[in-house]
Amino acid sequence: MxxxxxxxxxxxxxxxxxxxxxxxxxxxxxxxxxxxxxxxxxxxxxxxxHMGEIMISGEDAYKFTDYLVTQNLSGPDLRMSYGFLLNENGGVIDDIMAYKYNDSKFLLVVNASNKEKDYEHIMKLFNQGKYNCNVKDYSxxxxxxxxxxxxxxxxxxxxxxxxxxxxxxxxxxxxxxxxxxxxxxxxxxxxxxxxxxxxxxxxxxxxxxxxxxxxxxxxxxxxxxxxxxxAALPLYGQELDMDINPLEAGLSFGVDFEKDFYGKEALSKIKEEGLKRRSVGLELLEPGIARHGYKVYSEGKEIGYVTTGYMIPNTKNSYAVALIDRDEYKLDKEVEILVHKRMVKAKIIKKKFMDKKYQK
Amino acid sequence: MVDIKKGLFYTKTHEWVKVEGGEAYIGLTAFAASELGDIVYFEGPDTDDVAQGAECGVVESVKSASDIYSPVSGKVLEVNEAVVDSPELINEDPYGAWLIKVELDSKEELKKLLSAEDYEKELANA
The missing domain is CATH 3.30.1360.120 (Probable tRNA modification gtpase trme; domain 1)
Structure with missing residues (x-):
């Protein structure tokens, strides 16, 4: 340990x-x-x-990082951006922050649980191309x-x-x-x-x-x-994983389809064929807390599962984020969650439980 | 050291029982409350009777959900509505915040429970 x-x-x-x-x-x-x-x-x-830090530096740092991650990296220096490392199916290997020092230096901050997997993936792509840069794990x-x-x-x-x-x-x-x-x-x-x-x-x-x-x-x-x-921010392993793509997770802002990136072909195809699932907010209408993995039903039919749920601390407001069949999505629609052998009524709401207060 | 109250009966699953005549009050120990952290939800049994060792409710903290197991068998006389309304009472006063009041089927069952001393040993060995 x-x-x-x-x-x-x-x-x-x-x-x-x-x-x-x-x-x-x-x-x-x-x-x-x-x-x-x-x-x-x-x-x-x-x-x-415990988070991981991987540095990519050298002449081809931009070229390599740009292919590795889904987000647009063309913005100004000394800014960070949010995006994904994708697998060949368009699933998420990890969600990451890219710190852009300049075109020849990027720091990727990755989830602790994915460090080894990420590094392996990065090195696989690195060794496949001819990039004139260094990759170093500083975690x-x-x-x-x-x-x-x-x-x-x-x-x-x-x-x-x-x-x-x-x-x-x-x-x-x-x-x-x-x-x-x-x-x-x-x-x-x-x-x-x-x-x-x-x-x-x-x-x-x-x-x-x-x-x-x-x-x-x-x-x-x-x-x-x-x-x-x-704040409805995703957690890898719950809202995102190898079998959940960023589009159905509602995180398309982290994907730039105008550029090339690993996994783009699969993700473009998924987009063209139409998404099957959608990440939604749920408000519980009866007492209870919806935990990760609890099943969601509509008129007796299973339509998805809870990815995270809590009673917001110091309130009685019990919310959840769930991944459900896209066809079942309708704002204000009443659904049920199986909470501890008991069906609890919930309502589909916007995935927004508070107003964010960022320094703009 | 975690608070263990003398004169009560305990279970390995961290419930306590206080016997008053033919009636028993059931609650969660200070250890259970501390392990769970902020308790935000309590639900009593959905049946009229409870059985020794069987589920008799659910308690949820911010982080997790746990079943409560009845230390004794009997008819449910009352569920503590004060705790249903304010589950944090379990954290604040675990031995005061009883959850369910039961009419005991048999005092013989109490022999299968732990004394305060036994429960203390149980925690020390855990």
């Missing part, structure tokens, strides 16, 4: 540790509801050091703090000379704090304002201790999941 560089800090703060994709990480410190509220009303820090050398919430900017600003608020959503830049160098992007996984801070393992430990001394509170994986769900 792997530990992140912050493991001892989690223990000191009485983090309730669980295994997550091979790492020991805190599910919560106080409670999921409290930590959820903290990030919505103030700010909190998540240890995301074990880099740690990551996600500092999220409306007051995160004000908090980090105290350690910086430069104005952090000149940074917009998805911008990134290197900053110096306590004489150490960090890559900071205005981004996150909560649907609110926030920052992701990357650095060398030992530097992230020092920064974490410094920020904690200054009053930063930490949050666990539990709140990370309820927050991303409330």
């Amino acid at each position: 792997k530990k992140t560089v912050l493991y001892d800090e989690h223990i000191k703060q009485s983090g309730k540790m669980i295994e997550f994709t091979g790492y020991l990480l805190p599910i919560s410190y106080t409670s999921i509801s409290e930590e959820h509220e903290l990030v919505r009303s103030d700010f909190g820090c998540f240890d995301c050091s 074990d050398d880099i740690s990551l703090l996600a500092i999220q919430g409306p007051n995160s900017s004000k908090f980090i600003q105290k350690d910086l000379v430069e104005k952090l608020d000149e940074m917009k959503m998805y911008d990134f830049k290197y900053y110096s704090i306590l004489g150490m160098k960090f890559l900071i992007s205005r981004s996150g996984y909560t649907g609110g304002d926030g920052f992701e801070v990357y650095g060398k393992n030992e530097d992230i430990l020092k920064l974490y201790q410094h920020f904690t001394k200054r009053g930063m509170k930490s949050c666990g994986l539990g709140a990370r999941d309820t927050l991303r769900f409330e």
Whole structure:
């Protein structure tokens, strides 16, 4: 079992540790509801050091990365973008963030659970072409703090000379704090304002201790999941997987059909033939919580399954995201979810459970 | 150390029973409440009777759902509506927030349950 560089800090703060994709990480410190509220009303820090970081650099970095990922990379330097690594069937190997330094340097940030699979896929494509660039996996050398919430900017600003608020959503830049160098992007996984801070393992430990001394509170994986769900952001393994394509998951904004990318042929064909399923929002009309894998019915017929569901912390609102037959989709239509041997009424709604608050 | 209340009977599945005459109150232990985390939903049995070791309700936390197993057999006299309305009471006061009140079929069944001491050992060995 792997530990992140912050493991001892989690223990000191009485983090309730669980295994997550091979790492020991805190599910919560106080409670999921409290930590959820903290990030919505103030700010909190998540240890995301388990995430993977793969650097592609050299003359053909643009050419290679552009073929690898589905998103358009032609935008300005020092911006990040969201997209996918696809398999030959148009299914999703991983959803990833691409940090564009310039045309000859890209950092791909990938899900912890997919690191090995991604790297293997990347190297397969790399070895098939003749690309003049390097691919290097820095996952074990880099740690990551996600500092999220409306007051995160004000908090980090105290350690910086430069104005952090000149940074917009998805911008990134290197900053110096306590004489150490960090890559900071205005981004996150909560649907609110926030920052992701990357650095060398030992530097992230020092920064974490410094920020904690200054009053930063930490949050666990539990709140990370309820927050991303409330913002209707996808989680790989639930909303996305090898058998779910980005179009039926409702994430076509991350796919640029104007360019070439691996898996495009299959995905174009799927698009032309028409999508079979659709990712929808559900509002439960009776008490209960719809969990991953619970089946969804319409007039007694099975039409799909729940990918994620929660009762939004500190509310009585129980929502779910489900993948259902496209023909069954109609806004406000009443369906049923099999919750614990019991049919619970639900209504199809827009996949939007809150208003996002990004720094535009 | 997790709170274990003396004078109650316990199960390996982390329910407690408090016996008052021929009636029994059933709840979840402090250990169960702490393991589950924020409890947001409780549903009592959908039958008039419960049987020892059989499901007698569901409790859900933010993160997961768990069945509750009845420590005793008997007729369901009452489901605690206060807990149905405010499931967080289980986290706040696990030994106060009883879930179901049952008319005991047989006190003999109590012999199959754990004492506070046995339950403490059970947790220590888990």
